[in-house]
Amino acid sequence: MADAQARGRPVIQVRDLEKRYRDGTYAVRGVSFDVHRGEIFGLLGPNGAGKTTTMHVLGTLHRATGGAARILGHDVAHQPHAIRRRIGFAMQDVGIDDLATAEEMLVFHARLHGIRGREARRRAAELLDTFDLTKHRKRRVTAFSGGMQRRLDLAVSLIHDPDVLFLDEPTTGLDPHSREDLWATLRRLRDERGLTVLMSTHYMDEADELCDRIAIIQDGRIAAIDTPRHLKRNVGADTIQVELGAHPDDWQKTVLREGFRGAPVRLRDGTLELRVQDGGESLLPALRVVDRAGLSVRSTRVLSPTLNDAFLKYTGKRLEEDEP
Amino acid sequence: MTVFGQLYRRNLRQMPRIPAVLVFGIVMPIIQLLLFGSVFSNTVDIPGHPLFGTDTSYYTFIAPAIILLTAVIGMANSSAAFIVDLRTGYFDKLRTTPASPSGVILARLMAEMTRVFLQGVLIMGLAVAIGGLPETGLLGAFLILLAAVVFGTMTTGMAVMILAMKTRSDQATQAMFPLFFLLLFMSTAFMPENLLPDWLATIASFNPVDYMIQGLRGLMIDGWSNALVDLAIGLGLGAAVGFVLVLVNVRVYRRILG
Incomplete structure (x- = not known):
């Protein structure tokens, strides 16, 4: 996916959007983001986080109580009719x-x-x-x-x-095959027609696979916005786990230490854990070091940070915790 | 065709697909005309009855009341398809299209008015077949149907839209039926005023439904001169109720829009 920022003026501009109910509770508070043409932008969060309310305000179904938003240059509060001609909206229900x-x-x-x-x-x-x-x-x-x-x-x-498609939890209730078909269709529409998609989801894999950028939303506020890759990368490095065939002796430990040249490495219960920037690229060199030390390998695993780790980092809780 | 025209056409297309409303709307008024006409037909032989000694049929006497009943009950049923749209989320879907929400609601009411008008034509046709054309002719017959439909729309039509948006429940909107039956029986729908007990005649004099019935019946039996005043009062009262209900509708809708 090409850099969205290079696509010119944002198709969706949201600034300090606020939706407060009569009882004083906030569904959305101070939400700001831009979505560019041809971008699939996801709002990721648990039920009740404010995703649907945000989409309903942008789709001209509800009025905001504060802030401003423009779709294709039209103000959502004052030009709803112009917006409705150029958007499509598939709701959760x-x-x-x-x-x-x-x-x-x-x-x-x-x-x-x-x-x-x-x-x-x-x-x-x-x-x-x-x-x-x-x-x-x-x-x-x-x-x-x-x-x-x-x-x-x-x-x-x-x-x-339409120029902009709003999708509120688009794959809820779909079987895995239908979900992947839908993802493929959306990607094709994005690529062929330059369709801009704003979608909400609480599925990590959907956000990860489909969205060019994600806003992590929790309690009506945006905690982070970035590409799935960057969000995960910001959590930390990959971890390579190598389960050794035997416990290394002192000489072997020295070989390992020198081989990994001061990289964060630790030995726990016969398993070597190595923190690296790119687990895929570093796996083979790591195994060569283990081999030089004369150690056999029972199994290997490369652990990368997930979006759930990113969600935990930015919100302090795991997304699944809120699921029924 | 305009967006409004598209919505109107879509609503008309739906009607044969809600058999309950269609059957209820066609069969019930016919049964009511034939049943009430038969049960109370001998009342015209009571001295003091306006039709006493005339050759005008009792069916002609009650036909305007049955047409009004059909219009009011028919408009109360107008929420059925609207509630389906609200429940399925389709109303919200339409709100994201160029169709304006007020246009969606008005197109719904217009389509229901068309349905109810056609039901009224059926009753009028039956009444004409039994008792002959109204005193005011075809124009009078048309006006009777139109006035009944407009009154039904301004009162129950508007009221059920509020109930539908507030409750999304068929049961709530059907609560309108007994209320209207009460208003109908507390009027001169089936008996002339001079044959009603005093207390009922007093209530009837405050009942907007009674003014409508007197006006419609005047067009049916008496001619233009006497009928128009009652009709104007009845429609005026209906319009006042309708005006208040429109304001409530707007308020309820704005709450939905939040």
Whole structure:
């Protein structure tokens, strides 16, 4: 993914966004971030962190009580109609018309966006094909499985070829195969159309695999924003674990110490633990040192920091702790 | 076609897909006309009844009340599809499109008004088949239907939209039914004023539904001159109720928007 900062003016600009409820509690407090064209930007946090509220304010569904936000240069508070013409929004609760067929729903939404006649039907057919729903196009959506409804909802959100797509927990309820299909589709839309995606998720792997950048959000505040790689890198180094065949004697320990040239290394319960910047690159040289010391190896492991480690670092708790 | 037109068309397309509303809306009014018309038909033989000694059918006498009942109950049912949209999250989905929220709600009401108008046409057709055309002719028949639908929209139509947005519950909106039945029976819907007990006649004189029934019945039986005053009072009271309900609707909607 090319550097997002090089893409020009941000498509989404959020400054000190605040949403306070009547009872005085804050759903979102002082949230600021930019999203650039063609970027897949993720809000990562547990349920209740403020992800959905942030997306609803940016998608013109709720009003902010403070701060400002612009989508494609339009102010969300004062120009919601201009924004709605150019965004697609797939919500956490799938928004489908229970009384329509899949094809009717797509054509209807195309027409809402001013796309008429044959073109509306052409786009509907194209998206039905993209989301593998063509053979179900005449069926009422009530008969659809949860995964099919979510795919249809996404297709509807894309019918007018939006510039920005909001996805609130887009893969909740999808099986692993459907999730990966959806990720691939989003990447393709990003690459082919320059689609900008703002998505929320509480799945670490989804944020890690799909998002170009992530905002870690907790209790209505953003704790960190960066690429998944940098967020993980900031947690610390990789760890190489080498389980030795025998306990090293003094000479062997000297060889190991000299071989690793003062790098952070320790021996614990017959396992050598070595902290390195890049575990993949350093594994082979490390094993050569072990071999020089005349030690056999039972097993090796390379441990890299995960997004959960990053989440822990920035918020003080693990994301899974909040999951039901 | 405009966005509003698209929403209106979509709502009309949905109607055959909610059989309960359709069957309830068509079958019940016919049963009510035939049943009430049959049960109370001999009341025209009571001296003092306005139809005593005339050849006007009792069906003609109660047809405006049944049409009003159909319009009011029909508009109370107008929340059924709206509640489906609210529950499924589709209403929010529409709010992220160029369709304005007020347009979504108005298109819903317009489609329901169309449905209720067509149900009214059915009742009117039956009443005409039994008792002949209204005194005011086809224009009068049209006005009876239109006024009933407008009154139903301003009162129960607006009220159920509030209940739907607040509760997202069919049960809450159906709480409107007994209220209207009460207002209907506390009026001259089935009996002329002079045959009602005094206490009921007094209540009826404060009942906006009664003004509507008197006005609609005037168009049906008497002609233009007597009917329009009652109709204007009835619609005026309905509009006042409707105005308050619109304000409440806006307030409730703004709360949703938060």
